[in-house]
Amino acid sequence: MLKVISRSTFDLQPVLDTLVETGQRLCGADQAALSIREGDVFRCLATRSLDPAFDSFLRGQTFAPGSETVGGRVALAGEVVHIPDITTDPDYRLPEAATLGKLRTVLGVPLLREGSAVGTLTLARRRVEPFTERQIELVRTFADQAVIAIENARLLTELRESLEQQTATAEVLQVINSSPGELQPVFEAILEKARTHCGATRGALYLFDGETFSGVAMQGLPQDWAEQRRRGFSVRQTPHLEPLLAGAPFVHIADMRLIDELDARAAAERGLRSNLSLALRKDGALLGLITCGRSEVRPFSAKEIAFLENFAAQAVIAMDNARLLEEIRRRQAELRVTFDNMGDGVAMFDAELRLAAWNRNFQQILDLTDTFLAARPSLADYIRHLATHGEYGEVDVEGEVRRLLEAAGTQYSTERTRPDGRVIEIRANPVPGGGVVIIYSDITERKRAEAEIRAARDAAEAALADLRRAQDRLIQSEKMASLGQLTAGIAHEIKNPLNFVNNFAGLSVELLDELKETADPGIATLDKDTRAEIDEIVGMLTGNLEKIAEHGRRADGIVKSMLEHSRGVSGERREVDLNTLVDEALNLAYHGARAQDASFNITLERDLDPAVAPIELAPQEMTRVFLNLIGNGFYAATKRARGNGEAGHRPTLQVSTRDLGEAVEVRVRDNGTGIAPEIRDQLFQPFFTTKPTGEGTGLGLSISWDIVTQQHGGSIEVASRPGEFTEFTIRLPRNAQAAGKST
Amino acid sequence: MSVSILVVDDETDVAELFRQQFRREARQGTYVMHFASSGDEALNLLTEGIEPTLIVILSDINMPEMDGLDLLAEIKRRWSDLPVMMVTAYGDDQRRRRAGELGACEFLTKPVDFDLLKARLAQLPRAA
Secondary structure (H helix, E strand, C coil): CHHHHHHCCCCHHHHHHHHHHHHHHHCCCCEEEEEEEECCEEEEEEEECCCHHHHHHHCCCEECCCCCCHHHHHHHHCCCEEECCHHHCCCCCCHHHHHCCCCCEEEEEEEEECCEEEEEEEEEECCCCCCCHHHHHHHHHHHHHHHHHHHHHHHHHHHHHHHHHHHHHHHHHHHHHHCCCCHHHHHHHHHHHHHHHCCCCEEEEEEECCCEEEEEEEECCCHHHHHHHHHCEECCCCHHHHHHHHCCCEEEECCHHHCCCHHHHHHHHCCCCCEEEEEEEECCEEEEEEEEECCCCCCCCHHHHHHHHHHHHHHHHHHHHHHHHHHHHHHHHHHHHHHHHCCCEEEEECCCCEEEEECHHHHHHCCCCHHHHHCCCEHHHHHHHHHHCCCCCCCCHHHHHHHHHHHHCCCEEEEEECCCCCEEEEEEEECCCCCEEEEEEECHHHHHHHHHHHHHHHHHHHHHHHHHHHHHHHHHHHHHHHHHHHHHHHHHHHHHHHHHHHHHHHHHHHHHHHHHHHHHHHHHCCCHHHHHHHHHHHHHHHHHHHHHHHHHHHHHHHHHHHHHHHHCCCCCCEEECHHHHHHHHHHHHHHHHHHHCCCCCCEEEEEECCCCCCEEECHHHHHHHHHHHHHHHHHHHHHHHHHHCCCCCCCEEEEEEEECCCEEEEEEEECCCCCCHHHHHHCCCCCCCCCCCCCCCCCHHHHHHHHHHHHCCCEEEEEEECCCEEEEEEEEECCHHHHCCCC | CCEEEEEECCCHHHHHHHHHHCHHHHHHCCEEEEEECCHHHHHHHHHHCCCCCEEEEEEECCCCCCCHHHHHHHHHHHCCCCCEEEEECCCCHHHHHHHHHHCCCEEEECCCCHHHHHHHHHHCCCCC
16 A cells, blocks of 8 residues: 555555555455545545446535435544445435446445544445445455555645645746846746646736736747737736736636636637636735636646645746846946946955956056956056056065055055156055955046146235235325325424524524613612622523523424425436445445544445446435435444443444346345334334434434335335344335336 | 515514514614504505505415415505515425516515525615
């Protein structure tokens, strides 16, 4: 028995046939039949030695548990049923058994599993001859073994089916792998496996987009029908498929001719009879369907349907995998295109630091040959290649290789000018798993633009600084000018009352003399003491009036200077030798100082540039300026010598001239007390003086400023360090006519 | 035989100054001093007639209302032979030139140099 089972591992029928035969033999029956439970009914699947007419009647016949048949009674009771003569049994309702099968004595034995009948074995005799107890016992024991045999066979069948399914799936997967990204072979393979497994001669695979089913694989369909199906159809054309949309796993049509639909009729006309439509679902959504059809009316078995259902689930996964693969492939292609079209050059070195991937721009930016890249050089070889081709200029090649290899382990960014003059930016990013990605950007244009912007900015800043200086000068000039006007106004206002003071003071001295003359005879008559007192008072009055006159003259001098200042400069211009003019002013000032103070002494240093050709200017005014500056220098230098008593300090005054092309320069430098920074701005203001009262009017530099800047269009600047030196620099443009302002 | 001098100045102290400066000449009867503190007053005095004979007018230029130059023009229009000396604190060329064009015989700057003034006066014809 087990031999039989193992011999026919994958088919139940031979097992059942053997069981029927053995059962008949064991109890000496003329005929035997075996039925197996299918749900609520029992179906006759194997017979032995039946009359042909009865055999064809019985085979495939089903019966329910009940008293009408022997099998029904066995199934109902789960016990052995023994009818000595069916013709005399009043409850027996299967007349064909007697008429067709010519049966009399019948024995029914249940095939029990866990107490319930999974099948029945029926043994019969053509004559009335009841089975012996021994025979019944033998069959009962045999039935237990039969159950085990059937069960084993069923398990083996299931195993075989499962294997088949897995093999089919594996084959589909193999198709997917062998044609990565291409869906068509996958569709074909899925359909092929589904169709052949359930013995369908024709089939199709459709994809569903929510509206239309489009045929993507057709097998065994007439040409025109295949074309039509490929174009697709809506579910509205095929109402019989609506359950699929509602969630049904499949729609099984035993005969398409019975479906009253245009499409169904068209299919039937082209030979489609039994048809199974299986839903392909992913996460509940309908993706498509597989149809398997037959050219005859032969409905699909539950097993076939179960297999296909299972397979459909696998097919969906396979299709999905194929779709994902294709997507990856497309994405890869897109990435490749993007990679190659990137503005940057990119090179990737793998964990072993070998060149793994690069793009076109990388090759172009660094002028690398196809041959060099195809060899997949190591990072070290790559750096060496660049170094020996002068990429880094004159360097120690191996030193550079070591340095850059070390740098590649860290994230860094740098810029470099290539031998061809292009500027590139290099960014290295280590890859987490090892390796490095190096990105090269050609930033030549950016650098140039930046340089241009920088230059433009510098120019703008310089212009702004110039403007500020000019503005400062303008403000200074404006201040000076308004101060000059104020000065003139003040001078005029003071002049008249001062005239009265001076005139009346002078007159009073005269009047006092006349008084003394006139009063002398009278005074002479007075006593000595009174005379002395009168003389003393008159003497004091005279003294006072003289003092008034003296200070009046001083005030008058100041007013005169102020007026000269405000009147501006009207001196005529002529071409003069500036060096001579400076030299004369120096001599004049020196002798003037000596005349005032015999002890005055100073070292004079001249550095007069012979290139200073004759220049047109107002010589008288300019001499005043030089006298002023030189006089100030003398004062400061000797003041320092006197004040501090510094040993070794020798008062010195340097005067130099220099030709500047479009202008000339005169410098007057003393090694005197210097000027404190906080008062430097006030230097050129009228009445500003550091000299003690009476020694300076505070107008010298103010007048000099006007002469140099207003009359000659030049500039006058001062540089000084307190306790060390003061240097005035005058610049006069040669083209004084245009620059100068005539006032 | 005395002659008259007319001094025109809006500052009244000028009159006192001239009086004191010319006190000897006045005492000796050489000059008789007349004073006017505005152009209008000067013209009124001239219209009424000054005794003894007026030989010169000394006028300040800088005065409110009618200034010295306007006065000069008016005097020269009506008494063209009368000598006029202009006195001003502003010794600029423009005024000097203008005064000359209008017929002033002298242009003096303040402070007035009285010695020089007296010398100039002595040179004037003691006419009429």
